Amino acid sequence: MISRKLLVGAFVALSFLLVACTSSVEPTNNDDGILDVVATIGQIQDVTENIGGDLVDVTVLMGQGVDPHLYVPIESDLEAFQNADVILYSGINLEAQMIDVMNQIGESRGVPTVAVAETIPQAQLLDYAGGGPGTSDPHVWGDVALWSFAAESIRDTLVAADPDNAEIYNANYDAYKSDLDALHGWAIESIASIPDGQRKLVTAHDAFQYFGKAYNIEVFAPQGISTAAEASVADIQTAVDYIVTNDVPAIFFESAIPIDTVEAMIEGASAREHSVELGGELFADTMGEPGTLEGTYLGMIEHNVTVIVEALGGTVAQLP
Ligand SMILES: [Zn+2]
Structure with missing residues (x-):
């Protein structure tokens, strides 16, 4: 626990130092009309690209084969956070070593930092066996209908960050949502066989x-x-x-x-x-x-x- 706190503290301190002392590392938000989004996991990156299309540039921190439970921030993540207009993570205890860091950096930079899966109604979350009282299982994307809440949250975040293009985000979401719904039905039918x-x-x-x-x-x-x-x-x-x-x-x-x-x-x-x-x-x-x-x-x-x-x-x- 101590080492994790120290790590988070050091990471945030480094971030402040960089902002304060390095004029060449200016945040680049809103200079090119493209929303720079940082996403923790690929599932969020992919949905964001489907809804954001050409209007977003998504950097994913935990790429293919990277285990989100164990992931700790690395130096290049700092640069990604410095350039982000929006930070998206799943939440519900998934990115266990990252959540404090992201929220502190997001807050210090005034950048929306959103746990996209945490809009899922509590009643639909499952208990985290062995995770302590009141904690929920983070693997919500396994149910396509639940991950649709995350997609909705991503749409809402993009619309709030870039209201001029709301119509595009809404239309892209609607198209993607019908793909999600169709896949959900297909999965039910297939497993039932x-x-x-x-x-x-x-x-x-x-x-x-x-x-x-x-x-x-x-x-x-x-x-x-x-x-x-x-x-x-x-x-x-x-x-x-x-x-x-x-x-x-x-x-x-x-x-x-x-x-x-x-x-x-x-x-x-x-x-x-x-x-x-x-x-x-x-x-x-x-x-x-x-x-x-x-x-x-x-x-x-x-x-x-x-x-x-x-x-x-x-x-x-x-x-x-
Ligand atoms: Zn897992």
Whole structure:
């Protein structure tokens, strides 16, 4: 805790120093008619680009394969914050090491700093198992209907920052929202095709609770909601029990998480003469490579649903 506070303090102090002493590092906001947006995660970057189009230039801090639970700010982030007209993060405990820093810098520069997922009604948030009383699970983008709240919040933030172009942001949002709605319906239909007893999603880290609730599939993950702690031997044993008892045919690894936990589960099941397949790669906290299907928010959901449905014996519905 002490080291984190020191780090945040040092980072903010450095930021003030830079603003105060370096005339060459002037914030560049509003000089080119383009909104410079800093987004923590790719899911926010992608939605912002869909709604903002050519009117925004989005810098993402935690790119492909970067784990947001563990991320601490690096020096180049400072420059991004100095040039930002808008700072967008997900919130709900996701960017655990970053939230204080962003809010302090945003406040000191008078730049809107918005936790886009925190507009989701509290009643729709799930508990953060092991996260302490009153804390909620941050992995809300797993439910496309919930991530629509974030999209709405991004639209509202862009409109407030650049009201002259409100009409464009609103029209782009409306078009994107209908894609979100269509994908949501497709995901429900596709997951429903998995035979009842096999509708069980086993992964390493617990990033799919919202996904499971929205798309009606039971979720089991030994590692917990944050990746800060690794799964213990006992956690793996519990997972193996779950796999064997429920006759789970396939389990999944996540792109940004070491595969060890999943391999340990497969070996554990095999030792009990239950053969479980490696079902494929899911994108949990970070999207895929830019320029690929999984490198977009819609594509990441499409990919995950397809991999899960195919590995668990369902039939993927016709894409909208
Ligand atoms: Zn996570």
